Amino acid sequence: MNRNARKWWRMNKQKLQQQQQMPESSTQIAKELAANEAVLRELYTNCTDVVYRSFLIGGSTKALVIYIDGLSNTEELDRSVLSSLMNGKISKETHARKLVEKTISVSKWREITTLEECIESISNGCPVLLIDQQEAALSFGLEKWEKRAIEEPVAEGVVRGPREGFTESLNVNTSLLRRLIKSPALKMELMQIGGYTKTKVILAYIDGIVDPTLVTELKARLNRIDIDGVLESGYIEELIEDHPSSPFPQILSTERPDVACGNLLEGRVVILVDGTPFILIAPTTLIALLQSSEDYYQRSFASTAIRLLRYVFTVMSFLLPSLYVALITFHHEMVPTSLLISMASSREAVPFPALVEALIMEITFEALREAGVRLPKQVGAAVSIVGALVIGQAAVQAGLVSAPMVIVVAITGIASFMIPHYIAGIAIRLLRFPMMFLAGTLGLLGIMLGIIATVVHLCTIRSVGVPYLTPFAPMKGKELKDALVRAPWWMLNTRPRLTGESNMYRQAQGLKPDPSKGGDTS
Amino acid sequence: MLEEGEKMQGNEKISAGQMGLLMYFAISASAVTVVPGITGKYAQNDLWLSPIWASLIGYVTVYIACRLHQLYPKQSIIQYSQTILGSFLGKVTSLFFIFFYLHLTGLIVRAYAEFVVGNFLTRTPISVVMISMVMVTALAVRGGVEVLGRTAQLFFFMFLIPVALMPTLLGSMKLQYLFPILEHGLKPTFLGAASPQAWFSEIFIMAYFLPLVSNQEKSMRAGMWSVFGTMMLLTIINVFILLVMGRQAGDFLYPVMVAFRYISVADFFQNLDSVVMGIWIIGLFQKISVFYYASVIGTSQLLGLRDYRPLVLPFGILVVIMGFWSIPDQLHVSAFDTFAFPFYGPLVQTVFPLLLLILAFWQKRGQASHAGRTALTDDTNS
Numbered sequence A: 001m002n003r004n005a006r007k008w009w010r011m012n013k014q015k016l017q018q019q020q021q022m023p024e025s026s027t028q029i030a031k032e033l034a035a036n037e038a039v040l041r042e043l044y045t046n047c048t049d050v051v052y053r054s055f056l057i058g059g060s061t062k063a064l065v066i067y068i069d070g071l072s073n074t075e076e077l078d079r080s081v082l083s084s085l086m087n088g089k090i091s092k093e094t095h096a097r098k099l100v101e102k103t104i105s106v107s108k109w110r111e112i113t114t115l116e117e118c119i120e121s122i123s124n125g126c127p128v129l130l131i132d133q134q135e136a137a138l139s140f141g142l143e144k145w146e147k148r149a150i151e152e153p154v155a156e157g158v159v160r161g162p163r164e165g166f167t168e169s170l171n172v173n174t175s176l177l178r179r180l181i182k183s184p185a186l187k188m189e190l191m192q193i194g195g196y197t198k199t200k201v202i203l204a205y206i207d208g209i210v211d212p213t214l215v216t217e218l219k220a221r222l223n224r225i226d227i228d229g230v231l232e233s234g235y236i237e238e239l240i241e242d243h244p245s246s247p248f249p250q251i252l253s254t255e256r257p258d259v260a261c262g263n264l265l266e267g268r269v270v271i272l273v274d275g276t277p278f279i280l281i282a283p284t285t286l287i288a289l290l291q292s293s294e295d296y297y298q299r300s301f302a303s304t305a306i307r308l309l310r311y312v313f314t315v316m317s318f319l320l321p322s323l324y325v326a327l328i329t330f331h332h333e334m335v336p337t338s339l340l341i342s343m344a345s346s347r348e349a350v351p352f353p354a355l356v357e358a359l360i361m362e363i364t365f366e367a368l369r370e371a372g373v374r375l376p377k378q379v380g381a382a383v384s385i386v387g388a389l390v391i392g393q394a395a396v397q398a399g400l401v402s403a404p405m406v407i408v409v410a411i412t413g414i415a416s417f418m419i420p421h422y423i424a425g426i427a428i429r430l431l432r433f434p435m436m437f438l439a440g441t442l443g444l445l446g447i448m449l450g451i452i453a454t455v456v457h458l459c460t461i462r463s464v465g466v467p468y469l470t471p472f473a474p475m476k477g478k479e480l481k482d483a484l485v486r487a488p489w490w491m492l493n494t495r496p497r498l499t500g501e502s503n504m505y506r507q508a509q510g511l512k513p514d515p516s517k518g519g520d521t522s
Numbered sequence B: 001m002l003e004e005g006e007k008m009q010g011n012e013k014i015s016a017g018q019m020g021l022l023m024y025f026a027i028s029a030s031a032v033t034v035v036p037g038i039t040g041k042y043a044q045n046d047l048w049l050s051p052i053w054a055s056l057i058g059y060v061t062v063y064i065a066c067r068l069h070q071l072y073p074k075q076s077i078i079q080y081s082q083t084i085l086g087s088f089l090g091k092v093t094s095l096f097f098i099f100f101y102l103h104l105t106g107l108i109v110r111a112y113a114e115f116v117v118g119n120f121l122t123r124t125p126i127s128v129v130m131i132s133m134v135m136v137t138a139l140a141v142r143g144g145v146e147v148l149g150r151t152a153q154l155f156f157f158m159f160l161i162p163v164a165l166m167p168t169l170l171g172s173m174k175l176q177y178l179f180p181i182l183e184h185g186l187k188p189t190f191l192g193a194a195s196p197q198a199w200f201s202e203i204f205i206m207a208y209f210l211p212l213v214s215n216q217e218k219s220m221r222a223g224m225w226s227v228f229g230t231m232m233l234l235t236i237i238n239v240f241i242l243l244v245m246g247r248q249a250g251d252f253l254y255p256v257m258v259a260f261r262y263i264s265v266a267d268f269f270q271n272l273d274s275v276v277m278g279i280w281i282i283g284l285f286q287k288i289s290v291f292y293y294a295s296v297i298g299t300s301q302l303l304g305l306r307d308y309r310p311l312v313l314p315f316g317i318l319v320v321i322m323g324f325w326s327i328p329d330q331l332h333v334s335a336f337d338t339f340a341f342p343f344y345g346p347l348v349q350t351v352f353p354l355l356l357l358i359l360a361f362w363q364k365r366g367q368a369s370h371a372g373r374t375a376l377t378d379d380t381n382s
Helices: A002-011 A013-019 A033-043 A074-087 A096-102 A115-123 A170-180 A212-224 A233-240 A257-265 A300-329 A337-347 A354-374 A377-397 A403-417 A422-460 A477-482 B016-046 B050-071 B077-085 B087-119 B126-143 B145-159 B161-172 B187-212 B216-251 B255-261 B273-303 B309-326 B330-381
Strands: A050-057 A061-068 A109-112 A128-131 A137-140 A186-193 A199-206 A252-254 A269-273 A279-282
Touching (some): A033 A128, A050 A074, A061 A074, A096 A109, A096 A137, A109 A115, A170 A257, A199 A257, A233 A252, A233 A269, A233 A279, A257 A269, A300 A403, A300 A422, A354 A377, A354 A403, A354 A422, A377 A403, A422 B126, A422 B145, A422 B273, B016 B050, B016 B145, B016 B187, B016 B255, B016 B273, B050 B187, B050 B330, B077 B273, B087 B273, B087 B309, B087 B330, B126 B145, B126 B273, B126 B309, B145 B161, B145 B273, B187 B216, B187 B273, B187 B330, B216 B255, B255 B273
Antiparallel strands (some): A050 A061, A186 A199, A252 A279, A269 A279
């Protein structure tokens, strides 16, 4: 079945191209303007948003401007192209390139010779100028469409740190990167993915820091993609990751330019996708998913404390409900007597076994969380009040669940939202459910087996060749300074070693400030 | 780095440190539960001395394994035994070694399951405990030696938690239990060392891992360190249970568990034996996966397979079956540990490799002198 589908896809490549209504790449622009116009009108049948404007250059030569309404800056087009061409004194034989040099005052332009380029340029919002008796057309970089303003990213808030977030448009995003890293060593390579959507994808990296094999590998993986459309970077993420059957995200996605730049400076590759504020960073590690950009802006003591707190609560969000179930069901002797008595008395009226109780509560919590995301803002508040009342107060009073279970679920919920990257939080929250089953059947033994299986899985996966648990396993002592703790900046001399050994040091040695060192001037 | 697709066993490498940790787990994980009780029976209040004598055989075994590997680099015992003993005898030896490790893996799984069922999950069928553990280890073995090495690094610190918990019992420790030292001379401590030395000889399993070590020059040191580490752990644990329980230590099957049951800190942390059990499960997971891996990789080398992964699941079933076949109940497990294994283990894992090493030296010398002679004649001819 699978093989057949692949064969069919390959055989119908030509047909697919036709379905997508793209001319063959070799079709040259004809000499006659009328012929070109006919072809283009044929391709753009029933496309009411395409505008054709024919006019005469210098009162004699026939010419045609084509653009898509709403994608191009028409004011600029009228002023710099149309009016200057129509009013200027231009002889019939003037070559297209000469026109740009003398008459048209548009800074970004391109000469195109094939119809395919023509279509591409029009779809991207660049008006195309076709001139009679000339085999070259001109494309002007006058794209302009409605963009969302740069806003603070919603999912990754910080107290201290830049508040800019990426937007949906690619050139805004690249400019955000370039504003932070001005060196020409920041390279951005353009690719197009998606048969219909022709989505622009940019691979950004810093030459000299990144391991070149990493770039080649990612480029090869991106080139392998053959899909009809890419609407979000999630498509790309799932198509290039190493272990598709793992619940853990192996590619980091972020909305923050500062996170992207920090990772670029550590030798990672950033993939920007047009149409989404979420960019991809590869390779990544589990630890990177548990770190926030703010860790690097706060004082190192605070960051270290917060990091450790985050690690503890990450483990809690994974284990707490199952530990509770195991204690209640199997290991009463581990609970101090007084606590056991108060727990037992609150569970007295509860008609369910601990496992069922935990499952009911956790699933309800997940439902509330999901509903909270989906509901319109006006209704959201009502739902959260009802949710809090129903799964908190009322459920306990009705004797359906015990109060300690509500506390456990609440702590688990809070703990899972402490993980700075939402996607990683979901992975860990999902794994909580099999863990609860193990705890309910085999007690602490089941939990241990679950932990071992999870750790084995984490040790197996790699992100673009980098082991997922670096720097803990394989242990890299030098990198623990930015994993277990967050050492002060003057100690973070070396970059993390990802795949190669290029450009190890990121700063001068001995930057530790000290009054005796003073400044250069003293 | 990017060879994900063509992950063959030849490409996987671990560091010497990772191998050392794996070996550390391979010896100590089951030793800490059972050995103190057996040692205590013979050595009474001198039981803390026995691991020191016992570790000597460990150092010897590490030396033998490393020398053999130096003589035949990039080969495991399955491969060089065929070079040393000839094709037929070598194959028979390899087959014997594979069955030895398969049997041992089964035994370890059985002993682990008896321990869990006997102490914690008294109403759970033993097959559930055995099969669940073998399934998890199969996952790790399928992942390959790199995964084993990484899990060992992660779990190492967890495995030391019981040692860190010991100071909480300082209040109930009595120093006078230590005395009189060597009341009956050294002989009881040697007798007490009989059982642990069998465990120390298990480090010969590093012969399967040596070809996979990336920094070869450090592998002998890593092996020596893991023997030393195990000796320290056993000594500390023996001292600890001696100070807590005195001469009674030998009367319990699992004295360490009993000692940890005494723990009570601030009326909140009590009965931490479940926690200790949890951590020992991790250690035993490492131990079983090392032995499991050795038997699987040995078989794949004997059969000349390119990939060992297809063998993992059938061997898992075999391991469970071996666990049932080899021993009828808990009594026989401890009888085997006390009476059979002290002879059986070192015989196969230290004495036999020593014979192999001597044979190999003799062969190599023969070859060298032969080569020298031909070189000499070549010289005179030219």
